[in-house]
Amino acid sequence: xxxxxxxxxxxxxxxxxxxxxxxxxxxxxxxxxxxxxxxxxxxxxxxxxxxxxxxxxxxxxxxxxxxxxxxxxxxxxxxxxxxxxxxxxxxxxxxxxxxxxxxxxxxxxxxxxxxxxxxxxxxxxxxxxxxxxxxxxxxxxxxxxxxxxxxxxxxxxxxxxxxxxxxxxxxxxxxxxxxxxxxxxxxxxxxxxxxxxxx
Ligand SMILES: *[C@@H]1O[C@H](CO)[C@@H](O)[C@H](O)[C@H]1NC(C)=O
Numbered sequence: 001x002x003x004x005x006x007x008x009x010x011x012x013x014x015x016x017x018x019x020x021x022x023x024x025x026x027x028x029x030x031x032x033x034x035x036x037x038x039x040x041x042x043x044x045x046x047x048x049x050x051x052x053x054x055x056x057x058x059x060x061x062x063x064x065x066x067x068x069x070x071x072x073x074x075x076x077x078x079x080x081x082x083x084x085x086x087x088x089x090x091x092x093x094x095x096x097x098x099x100x101x102x103x104x105x106x107x108x109x110x111x112x113x114x115x116x117x118x119x120x121x122x123x124x125x126x127x128x129x130x131x132x133x134x135x136x137x138x139x140x141x142x143x144x145x146x147x148x149x150x151x152x153x154x155x156x157x158x159x160x161x162x163x164x165x166x167x168x169x170x171x172x173x174x175x176x177x178x179x180x181x182x183x184x185x186x187x188x189x190x191x192x193x194x195x196x197x198x199x
Pocket of ligand 1: 073075096097098136138
């Protein structure tokens, strides 16, 4: 009976055992750096002091493959709308959200699924948690390109990154978690789990 409960770091997982001869493409592991998810969406309801929707498309995420990363960059084209700690915010353009000195934790349960060629591992209850020391926000072209307003808002966001992140953290974890989940899921659907975790 195979029953696995892992609590691990992302890179720990990916390095746990893939046998040395496995190349990244042979186990379906897409290059982790950068990741290019189609869309990242962060949103927070209106019961929060940070009531915003941020959508980032054409995005690239650098750094997520490290369990402890000096920087995780989320770069892309953003659309933002809402209110941040009483200030209205609105804009569309290029964005760069950088998580500095971040610890990444991944938590999931692996359930065995029997197939003809062996037991495959199915990921369940996948949670990713990022804990940054601080965050640098940079949104170009806020408020239809009004530079003074945009500069002030970026400054405000950076001065209040902590309060903002406290409100957005679940949404950030879910968004980045679903990206990581896809990557890992693809790995474990390729081969029976014994291929990865040999004695
Ligand atoms: C994003 O911002 C970080 C922190 O300011 C910076 O180090 C990095 O070079 C920026 N990346 C791009 C592509 O602008």
